[in-house]
Amino acid sequence: MLVRLLYASRAVDTSPDAIEAILSQSRQHNPTCGITGVLCYGGGVFLQAIEGGRSAVSALYGHIQKDPRHKDVELLHFEEIQERRFGGWTMGQVNLTRINHSILLKYSEKPELDPYSVSGRVSFALLEELMATASIIGRA
Secondary structure, three states, rough: OEEEEEEEEEEOOOOHHHHHHHHHHHHHHHHHHOEEEEEEEOOHHHHEEEEEHHHHHHHHHHHHHHOOOEEEEEEEEEEEOOOOOOOOOOOOOHHHHHHHHHHHHHHHOOOOOOEEEEEEHHHHHHHHHHOOOOOOEOOO
16 A cells, blocks of 8 residues: 655754755665655755655654654655655655745745645645656656
8 A cells, every 4th residue: 555644844954964864865765665755855844755655654754753863743644645646756855945936935925945834735735846847856
């Protein structure tokens, strides 16, 4: 059974090296677990969608909740799915400092990433738009 989980968290260390380490670890670990997804990062905030088998996604989310690199981990949305939406990425990346701020403003009160203040469905719609506008990089 495939599921999709969407969560938000805040970075403890906002340095580019720390963010790259998280992405690198995801790209190394996720293929063996059948996990795909996308990570948005901006202003110290992560928005991540992870897809895969229910047990694998649950285990990864449990690990993220305990990961000292994340704080304020909050589940935004969880659903059973028929097919993957982010299947082409072991962990795609969106650097929000490099996208048109009107995309962020379309889904929130201000042109900044704040998944804590919108619904999970709105956050997922943002991810879908970022994918449609080719803003997701890091195909692996």
